[in-house]
Amino acid sequence: MKQIVLDFETYYDSEYSLRKMTPVEYIMDARFEVIGCAVKEGENPPFWLTHDELKLYLDRLPERVTIISHNALFDMCILSWVYDYVPTIMIDTLGMARAWMGHKLRSLALASIATYLKLGVKGDTVYKVQGMNLAAIKAAGFYDAYAEYSCTDAELCWKIYRHFVNEGFPVSEVAVMDTVLRCAVKPAFVLDQTALAEHLHHTIARKADLLARTGMENRDDLMSNDRFAEALRRLGCEPPTKISMTTGKETYAFAKTDQAFMDLEEHEDADVQALVAARLGIKSTIEETRTQRLINISRITWPGNKPAGLLPMALRYSGAHTHRLSGDWKLNMQNLPRGGKIRAAIKAPEGHSVVAVDASQIEARIAAWFCGATNMTDAFANKEDVYSSFASRVFGYEVNKKTHPVERFIGKTAVLGLQYGLGWSKFQKTVAMQSKAQVGQEVVLSDTEAAKVIETYRTTYHPIPKMWSKLNNLIPRMTSDIYEEVGPVIFLKNQIKLPSGLFLNYHELQNKEGQWWFTYGGKPKYLYGGKMLENIVQALARICVMDAAVRVRKRIGMQLHLQVHDELVYVVPNEMAETVKQVVYEEMCRRPQWGLDIPLDAEGDIGPSYGDAK
Numbered sequence: 001m002k003q004i005v006l007d008f009e010t011y012y013d014s015e016y017s018l019r020k021m022t023p024v025e026y027i028m029d030a031r032f033e034v035i036g037c038a039v040k041e042g043e044n045p046p047f048w049l050t051h052d053e054l055k056l057y058l059d060r061l062p063e064r065v066t067i068i069s070h071n072a073l074f075d076m077c078i079l080s081w082v083y084d085y086v087p088t089i090m091i092d093t094l095g096m097a098r099a100w101m102g103h104k105l106r107s108l109a110l111a112s113i114a115t116y117l118k119l120g121v122k123g124d125t126v127y128k129v130q131g132m133n134l135a136a137i138k139a140a141g142f143y144d145a146y147a148e149y150s151c152t153d154a155e156l157c158w159k160i161y162r163h164f165v166n167e168g169f170p171v172s173e174v175a176v177m178d179t180v181l182r183c184a185v186k187p188a189f190v191l192d193q194t195a196l197a198e199h200l201h202h203t204i205a206r207k208a209d210l211l212a213r214t215g216m217e218n219r220d221d222l223m224s225n226d227r228f229a230e231a232l233r234r235l236g237c238e239p240p241t242k243i244s245m246t247t248g249k250e251t252y253a254f255a256k257t258d259q260a261f262m263d264l265e266e267h268e269d270a271d272v273q274a275l276v277a278a279r280l281g282i283k284s285t286i287e288e289t290r291t292q293r294l295i296n297i298s299r300i301t302w303p304g305n306k307p308a309g310l311l312p313m314a315l316r317y318s319g320a321h322t323h324r325l326s327g328d329w330k331l332n333m334q335n336l337p338r339g340g341k342i343r344a345a346i347k348a349p350e351g352h353s354v355v356a357v358d359a360s361q362i363e364a365r366i367a368a369w370f371c372g373a374t375n376m377t378d379a380f381a382n383k384e385d386v387y388s389s390f391a392s393r394v395f396g397y398e399v400n401k402k403t404h405p406v407e408r409f410i411g412k413t414a415v416l417g418l419q420y421g422l423g424w425s426k427f428q429k430t431v432a433m434q435s436k437a438q439v440g441q442e443v444v445l446s447d448t449e450a451a452k453v454i455e456t457y458r459t460t461y462h463p464i465p466k467m468w469s470k471l472n473n474l475i476p477r478m479t480s481d482i483y484e485e486v487g488p489v490i491f492l493k494n495q496i497k498l499p500s501g502l503f504l505n506y507h508e509l510q511n512k513e514g515q516w517w518f519t520y521g522g523k524p525k526y527l528y529g530g531k532m533l534e535n536i537v538q539a540l541a542r543i544c545v546m547d548a549a550v551r552v553r554k555r556i557g558m559q560l561h562l563q564v565h566d567e568l569v570y571v572v573p574n575e576m577a578e579t580v581k582q583v584v585y586e587e588m589c590r591r592p593q594w595g596l597d598i599p600l601d602a603e604g605d606i607g608p609s610y611g612d613a614k
Helices: 023-027 051-059 072-083 093-101 110-116 134-139 143-167 172-185 193-214 219-223 225-234 259-266 270-280 286-298 341-345 362-371 374-381 386-395 405-417 424-439 447-460 463-477 529-556 574-589
Strands: 002-010 034-041 047-049 065-069 089-092 189-191 241-243 250-252 352-359 484-486 489-492 495-497 503-505 507-512 515-520 523-527 562-564 567-573 602-607
Touching (some): 002 072, 002 143, 023 072, 023 286, 034 134, 034 143, 047 051, 047 143, 051 072, 072 089, 089 093, 089 172, 093 110, 110 143, 134 143, 172 562, 189 286, 193 270, 193 286, 193 341, 219 225, 225 270, 259 270, 270 286, 286 341, 352 529, 352 574, 362 374, 362 463, 362 529, 374 386, 386 447, 405 424, 405 447, 424 447, 463 484, 503 529, 523 529, 529 562, 529 567, 529 574, 567 574, 574 602
Parallel strands (some): 002 065
Antiparallel strands (some): 002 034, 034 047, 352 567, 352 602, 484 489, 489 495, 495 503, 507 515, 515 523, 562 567
């Protein structure tokens, strides 16, 4: 298949730029102008095409083409929305870099990667043409230099792509990457502008009421760690903690450099967002800014017969250390609370339905399988109510969902949350925080009761804590040459090879005062057996879910439209909804070759909006 690199150069100024707008707002704006595009066909020298020349070029391409770019979420959207062209395969060297070497570099910009790999030097002409349209660039005498600059970028992009391919970047992941890109490139969801406007108004009013009600309007209260932590707990959010590298003791992680704290900016509860934003001195919460961005997007008029209010789902390939997807364009569709107003405002167009299928308890199932807890995997395989079964062991009498909702909730929280080494104190807090939403009342376990649940879990499923110990012992060995297979993964120096061909990387793995640390993108991360198990399980779950999406596409030609955690979401014609739901269910339950005895299961729903298909 013909391989082509494209690099677009477009008009921008101090206000109209990707720094201040989402790509969909930027590309669909009346000010949008393609200055030109650098094109490189395989090993041939790159060349420059004007807007009109590119149209003709695309028309003459063969039927099957692979197009490569750096930041394909931008370039491929231009191809699709402006030129009405979608290639057979789309490859993003930015995504490849994130998956392949994101652990090493703080920046994955084209210039940073090219410099690090010693492939060449990126130019700076782009900075000289800010605020200049095509006519102004020509008048200023920068046009030829700009074309040369873009061609250099295309050359560097090709070299980066070939470098990753030669190093062994897995071919199978290209299909995953392409599937992810199409969620944005070929949008299918539409937005309910009225519902979003109402939600924005309510969110702003609710934030003001919350700060007044909690007494957190005062700066001293906000900056008191203890008072701020208590305010978070009252909202059902356990304050993040860390091990101080100075004292070696546990302390609150409330600094701007603490990722767990910054992640609370995007917590699913808007009240938590409001508290965190107030602590950080930020005027608008993520919920407010995201809703406003969605309102802006809902106002866009699309060309042709496309419905109004289309929402491209921008997802970041390999956005996490475990290669799970994350949100992009500052929208983060991966963190919308079930039952929330934004979910309900994301709809299927007329004549279509939303089909959502979720992998049931996939982390608990894979963790039990990986650790060899056959009593749990057998129970899942036999369709037993594992939550009730475990709760029965804890309480000493038969528990079932209908007559013992509180006991079963405790069993569920244990089965879904204890596989990574959670202690009794945090388990106790988790039960208290989640119980109101799930069983309608606050469930408070005594210290003894919480400790009993932990002990019962670790005794009943003893291979799981045994695996924590095994992984703890493997960590120091990973600082030197090692080759050890554990299930479907291979432990190597500073990394774990996954069955997909990607790696879990533990860059600069080292022991500091008895605690193991590694860096990811320049940020230190704490490592122990339970955390490593979590990394492995989440990476394996990601493989199962995204491979299912690829198989669905190959089997019935149905393109994925959104992926959230362990859920695949599609927008389909009404008459196909049941068929698609069944096919996705079957593929989500299909066991991988590397884990033919994992008892996978799934459940799905159909509705007019994403909020209904839950």
